[in-house]
Amino acid sequence: MRVGAQDVTWIRGGQTVLDSVTAEMPEGAVTGLIGPNGSGKTSLLLLLAGLHRPAHGRVLLGEREVATLPARERARLVALLEQQAATSLPLTARQVVELGRIPYRGRWPGAADPAASVVDEAMAAAHVQELAERGWNTLSGGERQRVQLARSLAQQPSVLLLDEPTNHLDLGHQLDLLRTVRRLGVTTVAALHDLDLAAAYCDRLVVLDEGRVAASGPVEEVLDSGLVARVYGVTAEVERHRSAGRVTVVWHR
Numbered sequence: 001m002r003v004g005a006q007d008v009t010w011i012r013g014g015q016t017v018l019d020s021v022t023a024e025m026p027e028g029a030v031t032g033l034i035g036p037n038g039s040g041k042t043s044l045l046l047l048l049a050g051l052h053r054p055a056h057g058r059v060l061l062g063e064r065e066v067a068t069l070p071a072r073e074r075a076r077l078v079a080l081l082e083q084q085a086a087t088s089l090p091l092t093a094r095q096v097v098e099l100g101r102i103p104y105r106g107r108w109p110g111a112a113d114p115a116a117s118v119v120d121e122a123m124a125a126a127h128v129q130e131l132a133e134r135g136w137n138t139l140s141g142g143e144r145q146r147v148q149l150a151r152s153l154a155q156q157p158s159v160l161l162l163d164e165p166t167n168h169l170d171l172g173h174q175l176d177l178l179r180t181v182r183r184l185g186v187t188t189v190a191a192l193h194d195l196d197l198a199a200a201y202c203d204r205l206v207v208l209d210e211g212r213v214a215a216s217g218p219v220e221e222v223l224d225s226g227l228v229a230r231v232y233g234v235t236a237e238v239e240r241h242r243s244a245g246r247v248t249v250v251w252h253r
């Protein structure tokens with residue numbers, strides 16, 4: 001399912017946080033949302049998730065406006081992995097993953113979820129089976145991040161929205177998470193700070209700067225030294241690495 005923002009403006013506390021943002025996130029593609037702190041990445045993800053309505057413009061899931069979807073249907077279509085998950089849940093890791101199945105439960109208490117095994121598959125994909133019975137409060141930041149990914153996968157969404165999903169993860173788990181996400185083939189929008197990771201795992205980039213789209217399109221067309229200088233104020237060489245076969249960013253102090 002494709003996701004589109006059409007001329008989206010959003011105002012918070014009197015500040016224009018997103019200003020006429022238009023971006024197309026094609027079906028099945030992984031789109032990286034990059035940009036400096038405060039440029040509007042989280043805000044755009046919240047609007048794509050339908051958790052807020054824009055002051056102006058439209059957010060489309062497929063051909064439908066997200067704001068018009070009933071909450072339950074929206075929860076089946078879109079999973080959002082937020083930056084800071086709640087820290088005081090008195091639940092086991094498995095119970096946290098099971099929260100992803102809420103949109104599929106019957107409307108009556110105790111009604112069975114016909115696809116409970118999905119939880120096992122989601123935990124396996126995020127490599128958190130061994131954490132199943134651990135208390136959420138006892139998990140490290142990286143373990144929580146992987147459990148939250150499993151919860152998002154258990155939702156079986158058509159659109160996966162990830163807000164800095166590699167936060168807290170060591171290098172191996174960062175690569176593993178992004179590889180897992182790519183393999184799903186689900187339309188994904190991921191806010192990322194690491195430009196090398198974004199270049200390696202995203203098909204396309206949307207670059208935000210002060211609430212506006214500074215550039216968007218396929219990684220190799222968007223990411224260059226001019227963009228890094230303009231948007232981040234950093235001098236860098238952006239080149240296709242011969243043996244790695246991907247665009248890399250080497251910055252200079």
Ligand SMILES: Nc1ncnc2c1ncn2[C@@H]1O[C@H](COP(=O)(O)OP(=O)(O)OP(=O)(O)O)[C@@H](O)[C@H]1O
Binds near residue numbers: 038
């Ligand atoms: N509720 C709010 N009231 C006022 N301003 C807000 C509110 N929420 C966000 N903002 C402002 O909107 C701007 C964009 O914030 P947002 O969190 O979307 O940026 P971001 O690109 O995700 O940043 P980061 O990389 O630091 O996570 C920031 O200037 C932020 O201070």
